[in-house]
Every structure is written in structure tokens, then in C-alpha cells.
Amino acid sequence: xxxxxxxxxxxxxxxxNLTDDEINKFPPxxxxxxEYIDILEELASDESITLDLHEINFDELRDDVVKKSDxxxxxxxxxxxxxxRGPKMK
Amino acid sequence: MGHLHxxxxxxxxxxxxSQQFTAEQYVGSIxxxxxxxxxxxxxxxxxxxxxxxxxxxxxxxxxxEKEDIGSLPGVTIxxxxxxxxxxxxxxxxxxxxxxxxxxYDATVIRKLKENGAIILGKLNLDxxxxxxxxxxxxxxxxxxPWNLDYVPGGSSGGxxxxxxxxxxxxxxxxxxxxxxxxxxxxxSVVGVKPTYGRVSRYGLISYANSLEQIGPIxxxxxxxxxxxxxISGKDIMDNTSTQSTPIAxxxxxxxxxxxxxxxxINGSDHDVTRTVYSASEKFKDIGYSCEEVSIKNLxxxxxSYYTLASAEASSNLAxxxxxxxxxxxxxxxxxxxxxxxxxxxxxxQEVKRRILIGSYVLSSGYYSxxxxxxxxxxxxxxxxLLKLFNKYDLLIGPTMPILPFKIGEKxxxxxxxxLIDINTVLANLAGIPAISIPVGFSNGLPIGLQIxxxxxxxxxxxxxxxxxxxxxxxxxxxxxx
Numbered sequence: 001x002x003x004x005x006x007x008x009x010x011x012x013x014x015x016x017n018l019t020d021d022e023i024n025k026f027p028p029x030x031x032x033x034x035e036y037i038d039i040l041e042e043l044a045s046d047e048s049i050t051l052d053l054h055e056i057n058f059d060e061l062r063d064d065v066v067k068k069s070d071x072x073x074x075x076x077x078x079x080x081x082x083x084x085r086g087p088k089m090k
Numbered sequence: 091m092g093h094l095h096x097x098x099x100x101x102x103x104x105x106x107x108s109q110q111f112t113a114e115q116y117v118g119s120i121x122x123x124x125x126x127x128x129x130x131x132x133x134x135x136x137x138x139x140x141x142x143x144x145x146x147x148x149x150x151x152x153x154x155e156k157e158d159i160g161s162l163p164g165v166t167i168x169x170x171x172x173x174x175x176x177x178x179x180x181x182x183x184x185x186x187x188x189x190x191x192x193x194y195d196a197t198v199i200r201k202l203k204e205n206g207a208i209i210l211g212k213l214n215l216d217x218x219x220x221x222x223x224x225x226x227x228x229x230x231x232x233x234x235p236w237n238l239d240y241v242p243g244g245s246s247g248g249x250x251x252x253x254x255x256x257x258x259x260x261x262x263x264x265x266x267x268x269x270x271x272x273x274x275x276x277x278s279v280v281g282v283k284p285t286y287g288r289v290s291r292y293g294l295i296s297y298a299n300s301l302e303q304i305g306p307i308x309x310x311x312x313x314x315x316x317x318x319x320x321i322s323g324k325d326i327m328d329n330t331s332t333q334s335t336p337i338a339x340x341x342x343x344x345x346x347x348x349x350x351x352x353x354x355i356n357g358s359d360h361d362v363t364r365t366v367y368s369a370s371e372k373f374k375d376i377g378y379s380c381e382e383v384s385i386k387n388l389x390x391x392x393x394s395y396y397t398l399a400s401a402e403a404s405s406n407l408a409x410x411x412x413x414x415x416x417x418x419x420x421x422x423x424x425x426x427x428x429x430x431x432x433x434x435x436x437x438x439q440e441v442k443r444r445i446l447i448g449s450y451v452l453s454s455g456y457y458s459x460x461x462x463x464x465x466x467x468x469x470x471x472x473x474x475l476l477k478l479f480n481k482y483d484l485l486i487g488p489t490m491p492i493l494p495f496k497i498g499e500k501x502x503x504x505x506x507x508x509l510i511d512i513n514t515v516l517a518n519l520a521g522i523p524a525i526s527i528p529v530g531f532s533n534g535l536p537i538g539l540q541i542x543x544x545x546x547x548x549x550x551x552x553x554x555x556x557x558x559x560x561x562x563x564x565x566x567x568x569x570x571x
Contacts, residue, residue, distance in 0.1 A: 002450065007446070010446045010449045010450055010453075011431075011446065012431075013449050013453070014404060014434075014445050014446055014448075014449045015408075015411075015430045015431045015434055016431060016434045016435055016437065016442055016445065016446075017431040017432055017434070017435040018435070018442070019435070022439065022442065026442075026443065026446065029443060029504055029505065030443060030446060030447060030450075032504075032505040033396060033443075033447055033504075033505055033508070034447070034450070036392075036393055036396070036505065036508075037393040037394075037396060037397050037451070037460055037464075038393075039389065039390060039393050040390060040393050040394065040397065040459070040460055040463040040464055040467065041459065041463070042390075043390060043463050043466060043467055043470075045458075045462075045463070045466070046466065049466050049469050049470060050469060051465045051466065051468075051469055062326060084413060084414070085413075085421055086413050086421065086426070086429075087421050087424050087425060087426040087429035088425060088426060089426045
């Protein structure tokens with residue numbers, strides 16, 4: 001089950017700042033889901049079961065031909081000089 | 091003929107091609123319809139009246155000049171707001187993308203436009219497709235046209251409501267765990283989730299990319315076939331897509347063998363069970379055989395779905411850092427190691443919960459316990475279903491185990507909300523096609539029948555659905571709105 005400490009760790013690795021309200025509210029909500037998915041433990045691991053689900057035919061690869069790019073991407077943060085802005089690295 | 095906005099897609103095409111009315115007249119009537127009813131329904135996030143009318147005029151000019159107008163001239167399409175439309179903002183009903191305007195069309199959009207269809211606007215959804223009622227939209231909730239106090243289903247709730255209310259001829263939704271079929275069932279319209287890979291996902295903003303497909307929501311099965319045949323096909327921009335055979339309105343398949351999934355029908359509300367059994371009797375009346383079957387791994391399906399979908403969501407939503415696309419969040423005030431976490435607190439709570447669960451099931455110590463087991467179950471389930479499809483052409487059951495419920499009823503208990511997906515996630519886990527068709531009402535609230543087939547056997551789904559549609563005439567448009 002997820003404790004408040006573990007929740008804070010998950011929020012850190014997910015890069016999401018949680019509000020105080022969410023830090024208190026989420027553990028019981030998430031724990032209901034985790035209790036529910038615990039049932040998956042009943043399934044015995046079976047390495048012979050292939051995890052491949054969707055076959056894709058790779059016979060046809062496209063020709064290695066240079067194509068013109070499809071126009072200017074519209075990116076909100078592009079500066080006039082055409083650069084992307086990001087937060088300051090320190 | 092009633093109102094223009096009541097016409098089905100194939101009727102619109104006939105009417106415009108035979109010049110009974112112009113595309114401009116038809117689109118004008120649809121825009122008027124939206125103006126009349128959307129303040130009650132809130133199906134739309136963005137309506138592009140100007141673009142739609144200008145496209146209509148182009149169609150009319152082409153008809154006059156006898157140019158090729160494709161197979162869907164004048165058909166107005168509402169697009170779920172997680173499908174990219176060039177020049178029309180695409181928000182995924184999230185604050186995180188509220189300013190995002192794609193610079194390209196999704197492949198499905200391009201194909202529809204090439205055939206003369208008119209993109210009307212963007213329809214409401216649960217944020218990033220995560221939800222079953224459209225209540226998790228960061229804009230507003232959508233209301234069920236059959237009873238405005240009730241949910242329209244989700245996550246493609248706007249798509250279901252708009253079609254039922256005649257706000258567009260047809261709509262597109264996306265389905266990751268039931269998000270086309272649930273609103274189709276709750277709004278008494280037809281919704282199709284194609285076989286995984288039949289329809290290109292290029293331009294669909296990812297939630298869980300091994301589970302989701304774009305599909306049509308329509309007022310008739312024939313309309314769904316028209317849309318499916320346009321949007322299907324291998325696409326070099328989506329390596330999981332593959333070529334498929336077009337679906338025919340009249341096939342030579344003959345009588346089909348059907349099986350009802352015992353656990354799904356027994357787990358449903360009484361009125362739902364009764365109505366679905368009665369629909370299965372109609373299949374017998376037209377000569378299909380109908381037995382009951384059990385699915386051994388059913389109890390693990392929903393836990394497996396939520397494990398996999400959350401895991402994929404946590405990965406797919408990692409890109410939202412407000413650098414390449416986003417909203418107005420000041421860069422200057424934040425350092426690089428706090429910027430992203432601050433930006434990302436603008437996700438809604440349900441999205442946050444799923445990202446956190448996803449991180450949990452993928453993290454060290456839990457990965458084999460949850461994620462690998464879920465993937466294993468997925469294969470087991472698919473094998474089990476394929477074995478059943480060796481014996482039966484189709485598997486049926488209720489689309490939703492319950493009737494539509496009131497807005498606000500389940501919002502405080504997210505876990506209760508998850509449980510209503512129990513019938514629909516099977517098809518996403520196994521990558522098989524599924525349709526929901528309206529089969530009745532209880533106290534004025536719609537009930538849908540779900541039919542599933544083996545991969546790429548959409549023809550069988552359509553045959554059975556058309557046969558049922560011929561036999562039971564279920565109302566697709568509420569009188570009250």
C-alpha cells in the first residue's frame with residue numbers, strides 16, 4: 001500500500017507537484033486501486049507465454065529517399081530567431 | 091423528411107449529390123442546431139463554424155463544376171478533442187494543452203477531408219481520455235441528451251451526445267478501455283472500436299498506445315461502415331497500422347454463431363440483463379445460433395487493463411513539460427529542476443492518479459508483480475478469446491453493466507468509476523474489434539449491446555448489427571431535445 005512518503009516519491013519521479021490536499025486525499029484513493037490490482041499475484045508466472053501481441057509485417061520498408069519536411073512546425077515558445085525557450089539550467 | 095440535422099450520413103450524401111439541398115444549407119442547419127442545443131448539452135469544446143461553412147461552399151462549387159467530391163460530401167463530423175486537427179486547437183480537455191494548436195491533421199482527418207467531409211469542431215472528453223463519464227474534462231461536463239441530469243458516458247462523451255442530439259452527422263471518438271462504446275451505449279447510438287491496427291493512430295494524442303483506436307460514433311450502422319472504410323488502412327506514419335479489407339453492407343457470410351458471455355450478463359443490472367437477453371432472442375429468430383460461454387480469465391481483465399493503461403499513460407504523458415506544447419506558464423521564474431513539476435501540477439486529479447499508479451507499477455520492486463503479470467494476462471486472455479472465436483463467430487454481452495447514472499453520482503469515488511469498464515476492456519486488451527448498438531431503454535435511459543469478433547472480422551460485427559437493426563427499431567434521437 002502507498003504511504004504518504006511513498007506517494008511523495010512517486011510524485012517526484014512522475015515530476016508532478018501535488019497540493020497538500022492531494023497528498024492527503026490520494027493515498028486512500030490509490031490504495032483502493034492497488035488492492036484491486038493485487039489480484040494479479042494469483043496468476044502464476046509462466047515464461048512460456050509469449051508477450052508478443054500484435055504482429056506487424058516488416059517486409060515492406062519504405063525506400064530510403066529524402067523527402068521535404070512538411071512545413072514549419074508551430075511551437076508556441078519559439079523565439080523570433082527560431083529557438084525553443086526552456087527553464088534556466090543550474 | 092424531418093429536420094436536415096436528423097439526416098443520416100448516407101442520406102446527406104444522397105441529398106447533396108442529387109442537389110436536393112446544398113452543402114451550405116445543410117451545414118448551416120447543423121450550426122443552427124448546435125446554437126440551439128449545445129448550451130444544454132455542452133458537447134463541444136471548439137466549434138469551427140467559419141471553417142465548416144467555407145468547406146461547404148467549396149463542396150457546392152465542386153458539384154457545380156462537376157469535380158470529384160469524394161464519398162462523404164457535406165457530411166459534418168465532430169472530432170473528439172484528442173485527435174489532432176490542423177489549425178483548430180486540440181486540448182484533450184486539459185489545462186496542459188489549452189493553447190495547443192496542431193500544425194498537422196491526424197491521418198483520419200486527412201482521409202475524411204479528402205472525401206469531402208466537413209470538420210465541424212472538437213468534442214468534449216474526459217481529460218486525456220481518462221474517464222468514463224466526461225466529468226473529468228477540465229472545461230465542463232457534457233450532459234446526456236436523453237436526460238440532461240445524466241452522464242453521456244466517456245471518455246468520448248461529447249462525441250456520443252453530439253451525434254444523438256443531431257449536432258453533427260457523425261463523430262469520431264477514441265477507445266482505450268471502452269471510450270467509444272460506453273458513450274454509444276449511454277446515448278443510444280452506434281459506436282465501433284476497430285481491430286487494433288486497422289485505423290492509423292497518427293495524430294491521436296496518446297494515452298495508452300497499445301490499447302487505443304480511433305473509431306466512429308453514428309446514428310446508424312451503415313453510417314459507421316462508411317466512416318470505417320474511409321479511416322481504415324495502413325499508414326506509413328503509424329507502424330502499428332495494417333491494411334484491411336473494406337467492410338461491405340451486404341456480405342455473403344450467412345448465418346452466424348453467437349455466444350453470450352455468462353459473467354458479463356450475470357454481472358449486470360436487471361433491466362440491462364433482460365434487454366440484452368431479449369436482443370439475443372432476436373438473433374435466434376433470424377437464424378443465428380446462440381449459446382452461453384464462460385471466460386476463465388475475466389476477473390483479471392480489469393486489473394490488468396488499469397495496470398497497463400496507467401503504466402503507458404505515465405510514459406506517454408511524460409512529454410508534457412510545457413516546452414514544445416502547452417500553455418502560458420512563465421519560464422523565467424523557475425529553475426530547471428522545479429519547472430516541470432510545477433507545470434505538471436496543472437493536470438487534473440484523475441490524470442495525476444493514473445500517472446502515479448503507472449509510475450508505481452513500473453517502479454523497481456513492483457514491475458514484475460504488476461506490470462509483467464498484466465502483460466501475461468493480456469496474452470492469456472487473447473489466446474482464450476481466439477480459441478472461442480474458432481468455435482463462435484461473435485461474442486456478445488451488455489456494453490455497460492449498468493444504466494446511465496446522474497452527473498456527480500460516482501465522481502467522489504474514482505475506483506467505483508473504474509468498475510463500470512468491466513465489459514469493454516476485453517476488446518482493448520485482446521486488440522479485437524467491438525461494436526455497441528442500441529437495443530432498448532429502461533425508464534428512458536439507453537441500453538447497448540456489445541458484439542465482439544476476432545481480429546479483422548469487422549464484417550461479421552456489421553452483418554450481425556445490420557440484421558439486428560433491421561429487426562428492432564431503436565430510437566436514436568431523443569424527442570426531448
